[in-house]
């Protein structure tokens with residue numbers, strides 16, 4: 542049998558945790574949802590501390606002159622190009638790069654308003670034209686804009702890739718990413734021969750690790766940045782009244798499609814949580830147990846509230862899938878559901894988001910629409926991303942200015 546033509550594609554993303562650039566190299570063949578994807582390798586390139594601090598500060602609302610924004614955009618693009626080059630050096634040349642960039646600002650559509658006049662706004666730094674110039678490889682970036690222009694939230698974008706790679710012929714699956722922010726895709730069964738795709742719904746569930754990370758950094762005066770394996774929260778006890786109070790935030794009751802970010806579930810939200818917790822005089826372990834419970838409850842409640850029925854399985858991905866306290870609290874709230882990671886279904890849980898942007902770039906090449914209006918709320922499907930071709934004269938060398 543003739544082998545289908547395939548592309549070698551790099552996918553790159555640094556998410557809302559701003560902990561570093563996840564990259565993956567994959568061979569992709571096929572069309573639309575009928576894809577053959579083979580992961581060749583992956584790696585994470587940590588940000589230099591100063592760049593991470595700056596990206597976090599800007600994301601948290603620190604003022605920035607336009608000239609400094611341009612410098613930051615370029616500095617992040619250089620890191621992304623470096624991450625791509627490291628993968629190219631290790632695994633060989635590629636045909637295409639899909640780079641999500643670094644989200645520093647996300648404003649959802651204004652609730653209840655006609656999306657024509659209140660389009661969402663989402664800003665990812667690390668411009669694709671510079672990545673293309675530095676790597677000499679065609680690069681797709683700016684994936685969220687076309688969905689936003691069509692009246693969508695611009696997020697989450699990964700659910701159609703989940704549909705392609707992780708749907709099951711007979712079982713209903715929720716694919717739950719727990720990054721800085723959490724997001725879910727509900728994949729109904731899709732029996733062979735996989736003709737008309739089933740309707741996928743999805744949304745941002747709220748905080749993933751963002752509040753836990755910020756609290757750990759505060760409690761350890763910056764010595765630690767996350768609750769490794771959930772060990773600290775495991776030493777504490779959640780306080781139900783406090784968690785219930787936090788769950789009363791209107792975001793959790795808002796009907797999907799919906800998206801959010803660190804603008805809502807960031808430092809200000811944590812400050813309010815710590816103020817609320819102070820009234821109960823809770824030790825740090827209990828506060829972390831409460832924040833962990835908030836993430837677990839917000840995920841489970843959103844399934845119970847917005848899904849037509851509970852799934853057979855939840856497949857977790859993202860860094861929060863390593864937080865055992867979080868996973869066991871989620872299991873406690875969804876006792877009838879099997880909870881595993883996407884790795885159990887053949888897609889590495891720590892690489893899935895990066896892989897998604899390789900697939901979205903591949904779809905851009907095919908002019909296949911990469912958004913799902915049933916997830917983002919867009920009025921129509923759209924081909925996502927801007928494709929930047931390298932110009933040989935722009936080859937200026939990585940690391941040189």
Ligand SMILES: Nc1ncnc2c1ncn2[C@@H]1O[C@H](COP(=O)(O)OP(=O)(O)OP(=O)(O)O)[C@@H](O)[C@H]1O
Nearest residue numbers: 556557558720721722750767769770859860861863
């Ligand atoms: N072993 C671990 N134990 C507990 N938490 C972990 C572990 N490893 C990673 N994490 C958490 O996962 C976070 C990073 O997750 P991930 O890289 O999926 O987020 P992200 O991609 O930046 O976010 P988003 O998906 O919202 O864009 C870390 O900040 C940390 O909180």
Ligand SMILES: CC(=O)N[C@H]1[C@@H]2OC[C@@H](O2)[C@@H](O)[C@@H]1O[C@H](C)C(=O)O
Nearest residue numbers: 557644647696697698699722724745
């Ligand atoms: C604006 C933005 O970067 N949103 C991220 C964030 O992190 C998780 C959640 O919020 C999700 O909506 C999205 O990321 C993934 C990659 C997505 O678009 O599917």
